[in-house]
Amino acid sequence: MKNKVKQKPEFLFGKRNYIIMLIGIVFITAGFIFMSGGGSDDPNVFNEEIYNWQRIRLAPTLVIIGLAIEIYAILADPKK
Template sequence: MSKETKQIEKTVIDSNPVFAKDNYKIMIAGLVITVIGFLLMMGGYTDDPNHFKPEEVYSFRRITVAPTVIVLGLLVEIYAIMRKPKKA
């Protein structure tokens, strides 16, 4: 075998994807959950900068629910990265 043929064979062998298709699906789900958490955290806008509404800024949704959803999304991402693909 020539040196060029060995190079081509090595390239073909090394072309396996890093993650399986299921892992990518779980990663996308984790990303969507994280984005939902950030969307839940949005709001509290006012036209008057001198008027502050603490009930909007410090609501249960923004202080408790949104960070919990974001952490849940990050945990889903960690699971997707660490999960071993099933053998076909």
């Protein structure tokens, strides 16, 4: 007779890793929200808002920071 041992399934990441991942997703989402908009309803009128510092500097920076946070969350030790 073989003894069947039930093993408790383990998650790949710990709770801390998932929290850090959520923070990274918030940064990425905020970056894409800041990038959106700036279009004109009339195609014959050019809108200068497309060159706003928020879309050119802030939004891509937030997305890159969010991606760096995601990489850290994946590589962080879950048992720490």
